[in-house]
Amino acid sequence: MPYKDLSTVHELATNLFQWPKSKEEWDQYKLSDEQVAFFNENGYLAGIKMLDEKQIETIQNEIAALADPKHPGHHLFYEFHSNESTDPFTVLFHALGAWRITPGLHDVLWNPRFLVAASQLLGNAPVRFWHDQLFCKPPKKGGVVAWHQDYSYWTRTKPVAHLTCWCGLDDSTVANGCLQYVPGSQRWGLLDKPDLAGNMMGIMDYLTEEQKLEFKPIPVETKAGEAIFHHSLTLHGSGENTSANPRRAFVINVFADGVKSDSNDELLQGVPPVHKGEKMQGQFFPFLYEGVK
Secondary structure: OOOOOHHHOOOOOOOOOOOOOOHHHHHOOOOOHHHHHHHHHHOEEEEEEOOOHHHHHHHHHHHHHHOOOOOOOHHHOOEEEOOOOOOOOOEOEEEEOHHHOOHHHHHHHHOHHHHHHHHHHOOOOOEEEEEEEEEEEOOOOEOOEEEEOHHHHOOOEEOOOEEEEEEEOOOEOOOOOOEEEOOOHHHOOOOOOOOOOOOOOHHHHHOOHHHHHHOOOEEOOEOOOEEEEEEOOOOEEEOOEOOOOOEEEEEEEEEEOOOEEOOOOOOOOOOOOOOOOOEOOOOOOOEEEOOOO
16 A cells, blocks of 8 residues: 555644644743743744653654655655765764654644744744754764754745744753754854755854854753754754764744745655745645734
8 A cells, every 4th residue: 555645634643732722722832922032032942842751752753763764654755864974973864754754743743832832933923834854863973963044955935934943852962962053143144055964164164254253152952852943044053962862853844824936946855846936835835823813
């Protein structure tokens, strides 16, 4: 039998999360005004509880199964890199498209905790899905993710109204390669993009002297099940995993409903093109949430 492509299911497929039934149930997930203000000032917001222990375990198990290139749903990935690191002594597992393959990684898109926060941080806008990612750094040899801005890889969509949610499945520490941010860098404009899994500091070739002086990274440690949201122009990266513990995470990339394609080419591998100037929508870019009222 052909493997079911979950990109055709635009709602919760399991009972891993509960869809709120009232405004009061939605409101319990709202960020505070102080949290939104911190995001707007610094370009990121950390420590947002996203998953409970059962949800963490379910998704950890799904990622373990998906790491096998012989998984029956493997052909549904947009990209799959068992090791994207350019350093032969380190490993960075990176894949796009898991939402199409396993139910837990599909349903995280409709997690109410995620949707309410995402809408608020997009200016209370309706939320539409762009694509997901998996990032796994194994113990002792986990590779870096170089300093970059997410939107530098997404210029095939316009305008800039994008948001990233990184959610850890392990405690994330400096030792195992937690995310680091340059506060305020979302106001630096669009920079050239480096090799994502190459030289950690490659971005320095693209910074002005003033930006180099303002390049003051902040490491952001999190507990398993916590998320960090960041603006699509905020500079971020993560170092090697030198610890004895894994560092596994999934990423949900979204944008405000109304963003359009700026290319006539494939936007994601294997996905039919959305013609330049047309609204991003359809099977592979589902509408997730109307927005905070």
